[in-house]
Amino acid sequence: MTLPAKVLVANRGEIAVRIMRSLRRLGIASVAVYHTEDAGGLAVREADQAVELFGATPVGAYLDVAAIVAACQATGADAVHPGFGFLSENAGFARALAAAGITFIGPPPAAIESMGDKLESKRLAAAAGVPTLPGSDGAVASAQDAATVAADVGYPVLLKASAGGGGKGMRIAADAGALSEAFERASSEALASFGDGRVFVERYIERPRHIEVQVLADGHGTVVHLGERECSIQRRYQKVIEESPSPFVDAETRRRMGETAVALARAVGYVSAGTVELIVDEQGDFFFLEMNTRLQVEHPVTELVTGIDIVAEQVRIAGGEELGYGQGEITLSGHAIECRVYAEDADAGFIPATGRLALVRFPSGEGIRIDHGVVEGQEVSASFDPMLAKLAAWAPTRPEAIARARGALRRTVLLGTITNTAFLERVLAQPAFQAGDTHTGFVDEHADALASPPVGDDDEAEHVLLAAAALASRRFDQRLAVPDPLAAIGDWRT
Amino acid sequence: MQRLETHVDTSSPTYRAYRERNLELAQELRETLHRARHERPQRALDRLAEQHKLTVHARLDLLLDKGAPFLELMSLAANRHYDGEAPQALLVTGIGVVSGREVMVIANDSSLKGGAWYPITTRKIVRALQVARENRLPVVHLLDSGGANLHLQDEIYATAGKIFQQQCQLSADGIPQLAVVFGYCTAGAAYTPTLCDQTIMVRERGAIFLAGPPLVRAATGEDVTTEELGGADMHTSVSGVADYAVDTEAEALALARDVVAVWARRPKADNGDRREPEPPFHDPQELYGIIPDDVRRQFEMREVIARIVDGSLFQEFKPHYGDTMVTGWAYIWGFKVGILGNNGVIFSEAANKATTFMQLCDRDGIPLLFLHNVTGFMVGRAYERNGITKDGAKMLMVQANVTVPKISVLCHASQGAGNYAMAGRTWDPRLVYAWPNSRSSIMGPEQAADVLTQVRVAGMQRRGEPPTPEETERIRTEVTAYFAQTYHSYYLTSDLRDDGLIDPTDTRNTLGMSLSAVLNAPIVRAPGGVLRI
Amino acid sequence: MSFEITLEGGSAHAVDVTRLDARAIVTIDGREHRGSLRRVGDAYELTLADRVEPLWIVLDGDAVHLHAFGRAWTATVVDPVERARAGGPSEDVASAPMPGVVIIVSVAPGDAVVEGQGLVVIESMKMQNEIVAVRDGVVDRVFLEVGETFDRGARLVSLVPLPADEDED
Known part of the structure; x- marks a missing residue:
């Protein structure tokens, strides 16, 4: 096998742009697909070719397997990179491509499928010797069964939708009394959200950390890990700040986590880049959460500390190449932090914001990496995920990386919609964050400190803003200003 | 220097x-x-409030640019006349800034006597219009006057015509004028808004007519309401006597600012x-x-x-x-x-x-x-x-x-x-x-007293009735008092x-x-x- | 010129600008500053008294988006006289607090509603929100149908305005 000659990127926004960057480096032509809302986007501009997709909804366009296969055939693309989201974990898509003789840059469909089911993946992980959270063996049939399992693993327990994600169909039961209702709620919510009411029971970890291990596996039996990423800073069950390495993980833990992840990858015959997500309790014990069989949003932090281009490795692996290095040759250097810049209002429950990005200025500087797909003047619509960019900072030490990230966030100018840059900077400024005292409830725990300080707290700053607004406003007509010297005489009456 | x-x-x-x-x-x-x-007496202020009217000073505050000076002119007009019953001659006038333009403002004060004209009021308007004309200041009239005080009509009539003549001349000189009608403009006063380039009227309170309902009834037997006869909606949609009808005084003044904003700044x-x-x-x-x-x-x-x-x-x-x-x-x-x-x-x-x-x-x-x-x-x-x-x-x-x-x-x-x-x-x-x-004064009071006393004493002496020193002193005191008042x-x-x-x-x-x-x-x-x- | 400016949806500040260019006098809530706004490349520089702040500015209707002090701000500039003319902010229109799609429309024009009564249900980011009447009244218009998407601030339902002189004798 050889590297593909032309890769269609079945995605949009910053990740499409980022994938094309690696393709270009590898000397591979790129094809973008786009919905009309993204026609003016950066991905379309960066690609060598672009094919428009049509769909009932903008998101639907990017989920149209047949149209994407047809686009490959029309453009002669011999491989597809799915990015993340959309079709990236759709085994049917991978099979459809294979049927058309097109390479899917990702793991084999079987691995996608086995890891895609929460219960199935948990079973496989346990079999591979990965610690899993004590709980039901598969879905529980009734509240009664749930109670039996819960009594066994000990309260509090988490009831979790089998098909779930994003916090839907999840309930915590603090004690036996609360279990029955929690079961019913989780089950009905799961049914409503996913059409699948199955729920399983797990021990609930308090103040858990979310730590994940990046693995790379080639088709020749080499499996390595690229260290961990801590992704505990979340809001709405979505990561917003990720870093590598985790301030919580020491070399020994890293080795154990890595070996565990590699073992699981081997067990499922994994090929390509994948991520084993772990939940880590306050004692440092870790448990299998799930395996993501795709590129992760937060992969840049790993790239920054390892120097490895994960996308390029995915393409090389898909092309049948050997990794060419082993675990011993992978070193982690320095510290990297990524902040996800979203169009959202952090002070209003992180509701997504829309608007026209009238002014876009990303910072640059030593150790700063910006992954983005926005163009000045573009509309941020409610059609897609509101992530605008990823701002990553690398530095020799964690405090320096935090400082660089804060500086870069402050210099990130995105005007025309509401973004979370100030919120992100406040997170980085928290003493608890700086001390590495993080867990997935961090944002809620520090909600007060993370709220925007009232504008009026700094009178001087407020006056600067008000004065600038007045002088810049379209309402300010120089010709209607009081002429001199009458203005200088001021508010005077005889 | x-x-x-x-x-x-x-x-x-x-x-x-x-x-x-x-x-x-x-x-x-x-x-x-x-x-x-x-x-002002409380009842006068209550009366304004009942009519949903602002005081003339509140109107000026809404009209004039904030942070800009207002040079009020003739502010103590009539202060020593009419037993003080017409302070400021019930009219405020001065040079102010509206939408960045220097303008002459002429505003009735209807808090007393319905803002009626006294002789000094008409002279004050004439003088304000003269200042406007000589200095090419656009004029904003804030109209709210019950009309001439008929008890003093002869003196008023002697000068009132000049107001309208000057308005015509201002127009010919290319100086814009705007009227905002807050109250009645009856009879001759109906011409002030009508002679302006643009006129804003406040509904239900502003009215323009040559004769109000009672006079019309007396003259022709016709029974009409104020609004029908000369209200804002009638004049802005039927007669064309005025140009804009608004609901509130604040709205009227806001609109006035916008009208002025279009005027040239030379x-x-x-x-x-x-x-x-x-x-x-x-x-x-x-x-x-x-x-x-x-x-x-x-x-x-x-x-x-x-x-x-x-x-x-x-x-x-x-x-x-x-x-x-x-x-x-x-x-x-x-x-x-x-x-x-x-x-x-x-x-x-x-x-x-x-x-x-x-x-x-x-x-x-x-x-x-x-x-x-x-x-x-x-x-x-x-x-x-x-x-x-x-x-x-x-x-x-x-x-x-x-x-x-x-x-x-x-x-x-x-x-x-x-x-x-x-x-x-x-x-x-x-x-x-x-x-x-x-x-x-024509001369110093002492000199005048000297002169007049000398003349009076000389006359008395000619009639063979030389005044006593007390009488001389009385004459002197009289003359001095007259001067002291008038100079x-x-x-x-x-x-x-x-x-x-x-x-x-x-x-x-x-x-x-x-x-x-x-x-x-x-x-x-x-x-x-x-x-x- | 006088403005009423709200910053980040806070309370309104009275801002007067009474001079021009490099010698502008900006009075904010009664406090006078000497200030000027200067273009520097595609950014701006505001001088206020002795303080010099670099900033980025984008205008969007009456909104002024500013990037200063390391973050973005939105100021809304209103001409107070104009607002007076408009009769103040209207409570007659229920508008969307966030972008989304209409799920349920509970009222039709002509319906009498009481304060707190649900008008429409909207969904955004899988969250459903009920938009309620802020006062008693009668529905004048329903602007969107079920399934229609809208942006933040979109008008959803309007009530028949109250007579302006209702409180008069």
């Missing part, structure tokens, strides 16, 4: 005595103004030939200690100039000649101005110096400022022989015919022909102000002999606004050389 030196000793007993007296006068002025503007006559303004180097508050406590006492006018002009800088012309007249150039709020100030009685040399100076300023297009402290031209054999009247006549001739704007301030005494020579009220300076301590600054300002009494420390701002206003009219110089006389 050189900085004027001061010779004022602020620790001297004289300074302190003068200061005390003038601070009292300033306080009295403030209080009098406050009373005239704001003190370059001023000095073409921007100005200096960056700078406060006087010497403290204007010291004026209180410089102006004497008696109109007969002399003081140095240069000390006043030093406390009015930018940086106390003064380019004095002929400093060693005709020393009872101080002449020279200075800047006030950045505007170049030629100043003539008296240091007492005018001698021939002083008159000639003034005449030449006025010719110089006229040639160069520099506005003239007259600072009065003059008791007249010098009398006596030597002066008459020397032709003092001829020199006075030259000064009058040139002063009357210069084309540059003239502004006068009565700082102290302003008497006899000296007042004329210094562009007193009757010589039509563009604007004229007076300090509360000032006194103005007093409050009386004069009440009768509109000036455009307003001002606190001496307000002089600089008043003049800055005045100079800004007068320079709106182009200065067209008549040909002619400057004579060294």
Whole structure:
């Protein structure tokens, strides 16, 4: 096998742009697909070719397997990179491509499928010797069964939708009394959200950390890990700040986590880049959460500390190449932090914001990496995920990386919609964050400190803003200003 | 230009005595103004509130630009007339800034007597329109008047027509006018809004008609409502007499600001030939200690100039000649101005110096400022022989015919022909102000008392009835009392002999606004050389 | 010129600008500053008294988006006189607090509603929100149908305005 000659990127926004960057480096032509809302986007501009997709909804366009296969055939693309989201974990898509003789840059469909089911993946992980959270063996049939399992693993327990994600169909039961209702709620919510009411029971970890291990596996039996990423800073069950390495993980833990992840990858015959997500309790014990069989949003932090281009490795692996290095040759250097810049209002429950990005200025500087797909003047619509960019900072030490990230966030100018840059900077400024005292409830725990300080707290700053607004406003007509010297005489009456 | 030196000793007993007296006068002025503007019986204010009307001052606040000055003119009009029942002649007028444009505002005060016109009201409107016309100031009329006070109709009728004639002339001169109708404009007053370029009416309260419903009923038997007869909706949608109908006074004034915003802002006559303004180097508050406590006492006018002009800088012309007249150039709020100030009685040399100076300023297009402290031209054999009247006549001739704007301030005494020579009220300076301590009359009260007593005593003696010393003293007292009333600054300002009494420390701002206003009219110089006389 | 400016949806500040260019006098809530706004490349520099702040500015209707002090701000500039003319902010229109899609429309024009009564249900980011009447009244218009998407601030339902003089005798 050889590297593909032309890769269609079945995605949009910053990740499409980022994938094309690696393709270009590898000397591979790129094809973008786009919905009309993204026609003016950066991905379309960066690609060598672009094919428009049509769909009932903008998101639907990017989920149209047949149209994407047809686009490959029309453009002669011999491989597809799915990015993340959309079709990236759709085994049917991978099979459809294979049927058309097109390479899917990702793991084999079987691995996608086995890891895609929460219960199935948990079973496989346990079999591979990965610690899993004590709980039901598969879905529980009734509240009664749930109670039996819960009594066994000990309260509090988490009831979790089998098909779930994003916090839907999840309930915590603090004690036996609360279990029955929690079961019913989780089950009905799961049914409503996913059409699948199955729920399983797990021990609930308090103040858990979310730590994940990046693995790379080639088709020749080499499996390595690229260290961990801590992704505990979340809001709405979505990561917003990720870093590598985790301030919580020491070399020994890293080795154990890595070996565990590699073992699981081997067990499922994994090929390509994948991520084993772990939940880590306050004692440092870790448990299998799930395996993501795709590129992760937060992969840049790993790239920054390892120097490895994960996308390029995915393409090389898909092309049948050997990794060419082993675990011993992978070193982690320095510290990297990524902040996800979203169009959202952090002070209003992180509701997504829309608007026209009238002014876009990303910072640059030593150790700063910006992954983005926005163009000045573009509309941020409610059609897609509101992530605008990823701002990553690398530095020799964690405090320096935090400082660089804060500086870069402050210099990130995105005007025309509401973004979370100030919120992100406040997170980085928290003493608890700086001390590495993080867990997935961090944002809620520090909600007060993370709220925007009232504008009026700094009178001087407020006056600067008000004065600038007045002088810049379209309402300010120089010709209607009081002429001199009458203005200088001021508010005077005889 | 050189900085004027001061010779004022602020620790001297004289300074302190003068200061005390003038601070009292300033306080009295403030209080009098406050009373005239704001003190109204509660029922009058309640009545306004019932009618959903704002006070005239609240209307002005909504109309005028914030942070901009308002130079109210003739604010104590009628203050010593009509037993004080028509404070400010129930009219507020002045030069203000609306949407960045200098405008003349003429606003009825309907808090008393329904804002009725008194004779002084009509004269005040005529004067305001004259100021507007001479200085090309657009006019905003805020109309809310019950019309002429019919008890005084003869005096009113004698001047009221001039209002409408001037409105027509303003229009012909290309000066915009806007009317906002808050109340009734009946009969002749109906022409004020109708003669404006644009008219805004407030629904339900504003009305324009030649005769109101009662008169119509009496005349024709027709029974109509005010709204039908002359309301905002009728006039803006049927008759076309007015242009905009609005629901509230606030809305009307907001709209007025937008109307004014479209008016042109024209370059001023000095073409921007100005200096960056700078406060006087010497403290204007010291004026209180410089102006004497008696109109007969002399003081140095240069000390006043030093406390009015930018940086106390003064380019004095002929400093060693005709020393009872101080002449020279200075800047006030950045505007170049030629100043003539008296240091007492005018001698021939002083008159000639003034005449030449006025010719110089006229040639160069520099506005003239007259600072009065003059008791007249010098009398006596030597002066008459020397032709003092001829020199006075030259000064009058040139002063009357210069084309540059003239502004006068009565700082102290302003008497006899000296007042004329210094562009007193009757010589039509563009604007004229007076300090509360000032006194103005045909001659000084003592001289007048002397003259009149002598005449009366001589007459009695001719009839063989020589007066007793007591009778002589009584005559003297009568004459003095008459003078004391009629040459007093409050009386004069009440009768509109000036455009307003001002606190001496307000002089600089008043003049800055005045100079800004007068320079709106182009200065067209008549040909002619400057004579060294 | 007078403005009423709200910053980040806070309370309104009275701002007057009474001079021009480099010598502008900006009075904010009665406090006077000397200030000027200067373009520097595609950014701006505001001088206020002795303070010099670099900033980025974008105008969007009456909104002024600013980037200063390391973050973005939104100021809304209103002409107070104009607002007076408009009769103040209206409570007659229920508008969308966030972008989304209409799920349920509970009222039709002509319906009488009481304060707190649900008008429409909208969904955004899988969250459903009920938009309720802020006062008693009668529905005038329903602007969107079920399934329609909208942006933040979109008008959803309007009530028949109250007579302006209702409180008069």
